[in-house]
Amino acid sequence: MIRHLLIAAVAISLTPALLADARHIEPIDTSLSSIEEPVNLNYVDPPRYLGLDTEFVDHDAPADGHRDTGEGGPFGPFFNPNWPLADSTGYVYNGARPDSHAPIGVMADHAHHKGEVMLSYRYMYMEMKGNRRGDSRVSNSNVLEDFFVTPTKMTMQMHMLGVMYAPTDWVTLMAMLPIVRKKMDHRVRNGVRFTTVGEDIGDLKLGALFPVYVKGRHNVQFNVGLSVPTGSIDEKDMTPLGRAVLPYPMQIGSGTVDAMLGGSYVYQRSNWSWGTQASGVIRMGRNDEDYSLGDTLNVTTWFGWNWSEWISSSVRLNYDLWGNIDGQDDRIARTNPIGIPLVPTAEPDRRGGQRLDLLLGVNLYIRDGFLKGHRFAIEGGMPIWQKLEGPQLETDWIIQVGWQFAF
Numbered sequence: 001m002i003r004h005l006l007i008a009a010v011a012i013s014l015t016p017a018l019l020a021d022a023r024h025i026e027p028i029d030t031s032l033s034s035i036e037e038p039v040n041l042n043y044v045d046p047p048r049y050l051g052l053d054t055e056f057v058d059h060d061a062p063a064d065g066h067r068d069t070g071e072g073g074p075f076g077p078f079f080n081p082n083w084p085l086a087d088s089t090g091y092v093y094n095g096a097r098p099d100s101h102a103p104i105g106v107m108a109d110h111a112h113h114k115g116e117v118m119l120s121y122r123y124m125y126m127e128m129k130g131n132r133r134g135d136s137r138v139s140n141s142n143v144l145e146d147f148f149v150t151p152t153k154m155t156m157q158m159h160m161l162g163v164m165y166a167p168t169d170w171v172t173l174m175a176m177l178p179i180v181r182k183k184m185d186h187r188v189r190n191g192v193r194f195t196t197v198g199e200d201i202g203d204l205k206l207g208a209l210f211p212v213y214v215k216g217r218h219n220v221q222f223n224v225g226l227s228v229p230t231g232s233i234d235e236k237d238m239t240p241l242g243r244a245v246l247p248y249p250m251q252i253g254s255g256t257v258d259a260m261l262g263g264s265y266v267y268q269r270s271n272w273s274w275g276t277q278a279s280g281v282i283r284m285g286r287n288d289e290d291y292s293l294g295d296t297l298n299v300t301t302w303f304g305w306n307w308s309e310w311i312s313s314s315v316r317l318n319y320d321l322w323g324n325i326d327g328q329d330d331r332i333a334r335t336n337p338i339g340i341p342l343v344p345t346a347e348p349d350r351r352g353g354q355r356l357d358l359l360l361g362v363n364l365y366i367r368d369g370f371l372k373g374h375r376f377a378i379e380g381g382m383p384i385w386q387k388l389e390g391p392q393l394e395t396d397w398i399i400q401v402g403w404q405f406a407f
């Protein structure tokens with residue numbers, strides 16, 4: 001089910017790009033910013049004021065706007081390795097704007113030119129409080145009618161180190177390593193409260209990103225990747241039943257090799273851009289404990305507004321769908337010693353869900369001084385809708401900050 005949706009979503013998200021260019025139709029824009037001169041890449045001293053009709057210039061691009069790598073890549077006539085290329089209006093896709101990187105919560109959104117390396121660090125904090133079944137809230141005492149223990153709150157912190165490297169213009173390689181800390185508060189029927197913590201290196205993610213079509217205002221990319229099960233599925237902590245393996249949402253890794261697949265499209269105007277991305281994770285087989293986490297689908301779309309050559313802001317909708325668990329970990333008890341269902345987090349068929357988030361972000365691209373070329377970004381938001389196979393903890397808010405530096 002999720003796999004079919006993923007394929008459909010990737011196809012739908014990329015269709016406008018193909019149609020728009022194939023038909024050579026530019027939307028008619030009656031605003032001032034539509035009066036765009038062809039980009040002059042030799043322009044030495046671009047204006048640095050806030051302006052609605054400023055065309056920001058990529059100083060690092062060769063004067064003719066073309067890259068001379070001489071490598072054709074595997075995509076035949078569809079792909080031109082000398083990106084970025086001008087379209088018939090003379091517009092050249094600009095990869096050196098604050099909004100030419102997606103909001104920091106989006107990954108695998110941009111490629112690099114041959115020989116470039118990018119280092120990145122992200123910090124994410126997420127807070128989940130209270131339970132939900134379907135799309136309505138359920139109280140703790142409500143959950144305790146059916147279960148011996150209820151989770152009441154969870155926080156997740158993640159540090160993510162990333163590196164990107166482009167051996168050629170047509171592929172950018174990526175590696176990301178998360179370090180995750182999860183903390184969950186619980187209440188027992190008898191009123192006792194307890195907290196468990198899971199903390200470890202997460203699953204190493206390796207990927208390759210293909211900028212298959214970068215011309216004029218359009219940027220189309222595909223990415224494939226593999227998640228390597230370096231993260232723990234053996235997290236233990238003290239519970240009322242003694243020291244035990246923690247339930248599924250407190251584990252750090254998936255335990256399985258996971259295939260990752262995605263596609264994105266960004267449309268760029270002189271002062272704003274619109275991007276959309278669809279991606280998914282497919283678990284391959286089961287892990288050592290004979291279960292696999294549900295497959296996931298993510299579809300996100302954002303609008304970025306460039307206030308100047310160094311700052312942009314964004315608004316983003318983010319949809320996540322994740323499945324239930326296949327199989328079960330026999331180390332995780334599902335009932336207490338007298339046979340009462342123990343806790344909803346131990347139930348493989350109460351883990352799936354869907355969520356739609358609204359997020360606001362700011363990207364900074366430092367153009368001068370000793371931090372020249374460094375990017376800093378922040379993005380935060382909250383769900384506007386969620387539907388969970390519960391009882392399951394609901395998400396309340398998410399914030400992410402990041403740093404990126406390419407050289």
Ligand SMILES: [Cu+2]
Nearest residue numbers: 110112118164
């Ligand atoms: Cu990068």
